[in-house]
Amino acid sequence: MTPLSTTPPTLADVAELAGVSRQTVSNAVNNPDLLRSDTLARVQDAIEALGYSPNRAARNLRTRASHLIGMRIGPAQEGTANATMDRFVHSLVETSREAGYHVLLFAGSSEDPIAGYEDLLRSTAVDAFVVTDTYLGNPQAVWLEQRRAPFVAFGRPWDHPDARHPWVDVDGAAGTDLATTHLLDRGHQRIAWIGWRKDSRIGEDRRAGWSRALHARGLPTTGLASRVEDTVASGREASAVLLDEAQPTAFVCASDTLAMGVLHTFRDRGITAGREMSVVGFDDSQVAQVVPFGLTSVRQPLEDVAVEIVKALEGLLAHPPTIATSTLLVPTLALRGSS
Amino acid sequence: MTPLSTTPPTLADVAELAGVSRQTVSNAVNNPDLLRSDTLARVQDAIEALGYSPNRAARNLRTRASHLIGMRIGPAQEGTANATMDRFVHSLVETSREAGYHVLLFAGSSEDPIAGYEDLLRSTAVDAFVVTDTYLGNPQAVWLEQRRAPFVAFGRPWDHPDARHPWVDVDGAAGTDLATTHLLDRGHQRIAWIGWRKDSRIGEDRRAGWSRALHARGLPTTGLASRVEDTVASGREASAVLLDEAQPTAFVCASDTLAMGVLHTFRDRGITAGREMSVVGFDDSQVAQVVPFGLTSVRQPLEDVAVEIVKALEGLLAHPPTIATSTLLVPTLALRGSS
DNA sequence: TGGTGTCATTGGATCGATCAAGACGATCCC
DNA sequence: GGGATCGTCTTGATCGATCCAATGACACCA
Numbered sequence: 094m095t096p097l098s099t100t101p102p103t104l105a106d107v108a109e110l111a112g113v114s115r116q117t118v119s120n121a122v123n124n125p126d127l128l129r130s131d132t133l134a135r136v137q138d139a140i141e142a143l144g145y146s147p148n149r150a151a152r153n154l155r156t157r158a159s160h161l162i163g164m165r166i167g168p169a170q171e172g173t174a175n176a177t178m179d180r181f182v183h184s185l186v187e188t189s190r191e192a193g194y195h196v197l198l199f200a201g202s203s204e205d206p207i208a209g210y211e212d213l214l215r216s217t218a219v220d221a222f223v224v225t226d227t228y229l230g231n232p233q234a235v236w237l238e239q240r241r242a243p244f245v246a247f248g249r250p251w252d253h254p255d256a257r258h259p260w261v262d263v264d265g266a267a268g269t270d271l272a273t274t275h276l277l278d279r280g281h282q283r284i285a286w287i288g289w290r291k292d293s294r295i296g297e298d299r300r301a302g303w304s305r306a307l308h309a310r311g312l313p314t315t316g317l318a319s320r321v322e323d324t325v326a327s328g329r330e331a332s333a334v335l336l337d338e339a340q341p342t343a344f345v346c347a348s349d350t351l352a353m354g355v356l357h358t359f360r361d362r363g364i365t366a367g368r369e370m371s372v373v374g375f376d377d378s379q380v381a382q383v384v385p386f387g388l389t390s391v392r393q394p395l396e397d398v399a400v401e402i403v404k405a406l407e408g409l410l411a412h413p414p415t416i417a418t419s420t421l422l423v424p425t426l427a428l429r430g431s432s
Numbered sequence: 433m434t435p436l437s438t439t440p441p442t443l444a445d446v447a448e449l450a451g452v453s454r455q456t457v458s459n460a461v462n463n464p465d466l467l468r469s470d471t472l473a474r475v476q477d478a479i480e481a482l483g484y485s486p487n488r489a490a491r492n493l494r495t496r497a498s499h500l501i502g503m504r505i506g507p508a509q510e511g512t513a514n515a516t517m518d519r520f521v522h523s524l525v526e527t528s529r530e531a532g533y534h535v536l537l538f539a540g541s542s543e544d545p546i547a548g549y550e551d552l553l554r555s556t557a558v559d560a561f562v563v564t565d566t567y568l569g570n571p572q573a574v575w576l577e578q579r580r581a582p583f584v585a586f587g588r589p590w591d592h593p594d595a596r597h598p599w600v601d602v603d604g605a606a607g608t609d610l611a612t613t614h615l616l617d618r619g620h621q622r623i624a625w626i627g628w629r630k631d632s633r634i635g636e637d638r639r640a641g642w643s644r645a646l647h648a649r650g651l652p653t654t655g656l657a658s659r660v661e662d663t664v665a666s667g668r669e670a671s672a673v674l675l676d677e678a679q680p681t682a683f684v685c686a687s688d689t690l691a692m693g694v695l696h697t698f699r700d701r702g703i704t705a706g707r708e709m710s711v712v713g714f715d716d717s718q719v720a721q722v723v724p725f726g727l728t729s730v731r732q733p734l735e736d737v738a739v740e741i742v743k744a745l746e747g748l749l750a751h752p753p754t755i756a757t758s759t760l761l762v763p764t765l766a767l768r769g770s771s
Numbered sequence: 772t773g774g775t776g777t778c779a780t781t782g783g784a785t786c787g788a789t790c791a792a793g794a795c796g797a798t799c800c801c
Numbered sequence: 802g803g804g805a806t807c808g809t810c811t812t813g814a815t816c817g818a819t820c821c822a823a824t825g826a827c828a829c830c831a
Contacts, residue, residue: 101554101556103786103787103788104787104788104789105787113810113811114810114811114812115787115788115789115811115812116789116790116810116811116812117809117810117811119788119789119790120809120810123789127808127809127810128809128810129808129809129810132809132810144554145554146551146554146555147555147787147788148493148555148556148786148787148788149492149498149555149556149557149788150489150490150492150493150496150498150556150786150787150788151489151493151786151787151788151789151816152787152788152789153488153489153492153788153816154487154489154490154493154786154787154788154789154815154816154817154818155787155788155789155790155815155816156788156789156790156816157489157816159488159489161536166521166522166525167522168522168526169518169519169522169523171718171721172718172721172722173718173721173722174718174719174722175718176515176518176718179508179515179518179521180508182505182521182537183505183506183507183508184508186505186537186538186539187507187539190538190539195536195537195538195557196536196537196538197500197534197535197536197537198521198525198534198535198536198537199525199529199534199535200525200526200529212485215440215483215484215485216485216486216487216488217440217487217488217489218488218534325722350722353722353723353724356724357724357725360724360725378718379510379511379512379513379514379515379717379718379719380513380718380719380722380723382510382511382512383511383512383513383664383689383692383719384692384719384723385692385695385696385699386696386699442816442817442818443817443818443819444817452780452781453780453781453782454781454782454817454818454819455780455781455782455819455820456779456780456781458818458819459779459780462819466778466779466780467779467780468778468779468780471779471780486817486818487816487817487818488818489816489817489818490786490816490817490818490819491817491818491819492786492818493785493786493787493788493816493817493818493819494785494786494817494818494819494820495786495818495819495820496786
């Protein structure tokens with residue numbers, strides 16, 4: 094009696110065909126070096142012939158591991174140039190594949206950032222999480238840590254310096270320093286900053302890089318900074334005000350979204366972005382890449398972030414777990430026509 | 433002997449606490465109406481008290497279902513404005529959550545579009561797939577159909593009209609018709625087309641909407657169309673040539689990427705996009721939304737696409753499976769400053 | 772009184788893999 | 802030569818849920 098053609102072959106099927114026991118087939122898959130080479134070959138032939146792959150549910154049940162990494166994904170942000178998460182998801186999926194993991198996406202309601210995590214954790218659906226939106230005051234990280242759930246954060250635990258979880262982040266200050274220094278090298282003296290409101294730790298970090306670079310050359314920052322919401326309209330207004338009140342010749346922005354606002358103002362006033370009047374954004378979004386003549390932008394090394402995160406995850410999930418070291422990566426500057 | 437605090441509670445734990453059998457707890461979770469109301473309440477209290485969630489691996493093993501939907505995700509396309517997939521992923525994740533499904537992302541090598549599908553299918557890791565890149569001649573769909581694997585395609589089976597799998601698509605021709613008619617209503621007479629090479633079925637579909645709209649008003653299309661690669665540079669070159677040779681006053685493009693190329697040419701020539709000289713893109717990307725004064729663009733109803741796809745998936749996975757009807761959705765036009 | 776039916780609940784088998792322990796023969800060493 | 806050791810392979814138990822068949826309790830009706 095052959096099994097229904099719709100039923101995938103099992104260990105037992107392979108074992109019967111190869112004339113060995115189930116355990117031997119299991120070893121052929123998981124510990125090939127335990128088998129004599131001729132038996133191994135015979136089993137592998139049988140596996141090939143039947144097109145066998147271990148049933149994931151059964152394996153997960155027994156080994157108490159799913160080889161899935163959970164990641165919450167919020168709704169797409171329309172009207173902004175924020176594409177960091179999307180590029181990161183791509184990188185993470187590809188990197189974790191090499192480590193034998195798949196990525197499980199789940200939706201999160203902004204009202205209850207814990208929901209979703211709770212469920213997946215209880216039902217042992219994922220082995221670990223990647224937590225991305227740590228800038229929101231980071232309740233997930235705190236909660237997951239209490240729960241002793243394995244996770245790696247993309248983003249530093251700003252408000253919890255005693256946090257014990259591994260994290261990977263990009264040095265925002267280094268990025269804006271890079272951008273500002275680039276403008277200084279181009280001869281600019283009065284370089285303005287348009288960033289986020291003061292309660293954003295990331296925003297303050299990026300701002301610090303700008304002021305650090307200016308101070309390093311003995312230049313003042315007074316009156317050259319503006320803190321607004323992360324929208325194109327805010328960037329437009331802020332740049333208009335700064336142009337009138339502080340006469341900068343260049344802008345460094347905390348995001349491409351804000352930088353687009355600056356380009357908007359330039360257009361309002363017939364200014365052409367370039368060597369004379371420059372703008373630098375942050376994130377190297379598609380917008381920066383395709384806007385006419387291009388927007389110079391700080392580019393986060395998201396591929397490297399993914400690699401480091403997966404490394405940390407592998408450490409966490411190893412037996413015994415490795416104390417993962419946290420990593421701070423340095424961004425680069427994508428030079429384009431706007432500077 | 434209490435279980436280790438790190439081990440999640442099981443059915444048996446709940447059963448013991450509630451003083452009922454395992455099966456009764458299982459029923460309380462899956463068929464609550466089978467229980468007497470007082471027993472149900474008692475079991476639910478126990479579940480609550482222990483923080484119990486059914487172990488997914490065990491459930492998957494027994495029910496032969498994972499409640500996971502697999503979706504292949506290619507590498508991010510840099511240098512273009514193509515963000516359809518990202519917006520769609522967001523929508524799909526949120527919609528499938530409501531149906532009790534999670535989304536499993538996996539990476540695909542462009543050389544072997546089947547790899548990944550094969551593995552997940554054999555190991556019964558996912559219940560079904562969502563296939564998105566059907567424009568590539570669609571080898572996955574053919575292969576999955578042969579395999580009798582449940583899947584829904586986002587995109588019509590252009591080259592396989594006899595395909596039996598359910599699909600959901602957006603009427604590209606309707607979108608470009610909408611865009612062209614909008615321009616005609618604004619008084620334009622000579623409206624150019626910049627689209628993709630002829631081997632793209634989607635491109636030809638979108639092109640058809642443009643020519644249909646012009647012909648409906650008795651206007652000629654001769655010399656007004658150009659077919660190029662989907663890059664900003666190509667759009668820029670094509671629009672420059674068209675301006676010189678055909679004197680159009682408006683452009684309809686197969687993508688926002690190409691439309692950005694047109695804006696590039698405008699900028700080269702000191703033309704301001706607006707009522708006089710108009711451009712319309714396709715996809716309503718973030719680029720279209722934040723570029724100064726905005727790019728009018730055809731917007732695919734991706735949220736609705738996700739809803740329809742999940743509906744079709746639920747049908748496929750129901751017992752017995754429902755013959756899912758395929759759906760063609762109509763896009764809308766996001767009006768902005770460029771027209 | 773006893774048969775029939777319904778309702779609520781139970782116990783054992785099962786999904787397909789891995790773990791733990793043991794069987795078997797060959798080899799080695801004192 | 803006998804016991805220990807190693808390499809190779811096998812058997813039975815197990816992970817935690819659901820499926821299936823069966824049980825007991827109870828009401829109904831002839």
